[in-house]
Amino acid sequence: MNDTPLLETTGLTRHFKVGTGLTRGVLHAVDDVDLTIGEREIVALVGESGSGKSTLARLVAQVHPPTRGDIRYQGRPVSGMRRRRDRLAYRGAVPMVFQDPFASFNPAYRVSHGILRGLKLHRPELDASARRAEAERVVAAVGLTPAADVLNRFPHELSGGQRQRIGFAQALAHRPRLILADEPVSMLDVSIRIGLLNVMADLRATEGVSILYITHDIASARYLSDRIAVMYGGHIVETGPTEAVLAAPRHPYTELLLSAVPDPRAPLDIDAATAKSDPPVVIDPVPSCRFRARCPLAVDRCHHVTPRLRPVDEGHTAACHVTAP
Numbered sequence: 068m069n070d071t072p073l074l075e076t077t078g079l080t081r082h083f084k085v086g087t088g089l090t091r092g093v094l095h096a097v098d099d100v101d102l103t104i105g106e107r108e109i110v111a112l113v114g115e116s117g118s119g120k121s122t123l124a125r126l127v128a129q130v131h132p133p134t135r136g137d138i139r140y141q142g143r144p145v146s147g148m149r150r151r152r153d154r155l156a157y158r159g160a161v162p163m164v165f166q167d168p169f170a171s172f173n174p175a176y177r178v179s180h181g182i183l184r185g186l187k188l189h190r191p192e193l194d195a196s197a198r199r200a201e202a203e204r205v206v207a208a209v210g211l212t213p214a215a216d217v218l219n220r221f222p223h224e225l226s227g228g229q230r231q232r233i234g235f236a237q238a239l240a241h242r243p244r245l246i247l248a249d250e251p252v253s254m255l256d257v258s259i260r261i262g263l264l265n266v267m268a269d270l271r272a273t274e275g276v277s278i279l280y281i282t283h284d285i286a287s288a289r290y291l292s293d294r295i296a297v298m299y300g301g302h303i304v305e306t307g308p309t310e311a312v313l314a315a316p317r318h319p320y321t322e323l324l325l326s327a328v329p330d331p332r333a334p335l336d337i338d339a340a341t342a343k344s345d346p347p348v349v350i351d352p353v354p355s356c357r358f359r360a361r362c363p364l365a366v367d368r369c370h371h372v373t374p375r376l377r378p379v380d381e382g383h384t385a386a387c388h389v390t391a392p
């Protein structure tokens with residue numbers, strides 16, 4: 068058994084310069100994130116709007132370069148991939164699927180166009196008939212049949228849920244190892260979300276992919292993920308096996324989220340649960356806990372020392388001076 072995680076980030080950080088003149092500052096979108104994702108593992112990244120989830124996924128996808136920190140894929144530093152061939156292989160192995168099911172389509176082209184183009188780029192060894200067969204295979208793998216018929220349709224002839232399935236089929240065509248799924252179900256009707264969650268679970272089972280599942284919805288994170296990482300103000304504040312974290316949260320922010328919903332299995336939108344609170348200060352933040360202003364447990368130390376993730380149980384960590392000293 069190989070112990071090297073599929074993906075590992077260490078101290079991953081991304082800052083953005085914002086404002087002009089006197090209002091100029093540095094926005095800490097992602098700060099010091101250590102995250103590992105194993106083979107065939109589904110990790111849910113949850114947190115309110117603006118907590119840094121998409122930026123973290125974009126760093127992993129190499130859309131943004133990090134301000135500092137490392138990303139290792141199968142033990143190799145991604146930043147060290149200088150050859151075009153290696154970077155292309157990484158992009159194929161770690162694709163993103165976006166929130167808006169329309170985003171990945173050109174409305175003028177049939178569904179087959181994007182999938183076949185991706186196959187040509189990422190799997191040049193396939194000839195035209197093998198590409199067609201593979202396109203049909205990936206479309207069928209996301210539950211759309213008859214695949215040949217679906218491939219011939221235009222995006223507007225598909226429902227939102229079907230388009231989002233095609234988003235996964237496009238990713239699948241590249242033979243991914245890790246799919247970065249950025250709120251893939253949040254724009255879909257509640258009634259069809261479960262189908263998409265099942266597609267993701269099936270892709271792990273049948274294709275062996277890992278998934279970073281970004282969501283606002285704790286119930287879907289519970290349904291799908293093995294592990295959960297809770298983000299707040301650019302930091303991961305708690306991580307661990309999903310059931311353990313949700314049954315016995317150790318960070319006051321996670322506790323606040325869970326206490327906002329009486330039935331832990333009902334859909335819980337994090338933004339709705341935290342709408343009345345002030346967002347954390349992420350522009351030129353001082354060393355401190357970013358949750359301190361909202362935290363019922365805050366002590367003096369929380370105002371000037373940034374808490375680090377510390378083990379609280381088997382595989383379970385929290386960044387809190389009070390609950391995980």
Ligand SMILES: Nc1ncnc2c1ncn2[C@@H]1O[C@H](COP(=O)(O)OP(=O)(O)OP(=O)(O)O)[C@@H](O)[C@H]1O
Pocket residue numbers: 083084085094095096114115116117118119120121122123349
């Ligand atoms: N290109 C950019 N320039 C400046 N600030 C940015 C940029 N991209 C993201 N940010 C800021 O970084 C912070 C984190 O944003 P991000 O989109 O990663 O959060 P999120 O948790 O994914 O939010 P949401 O759930 O709304 O998608 C926010 O304050 C956002 O305004």
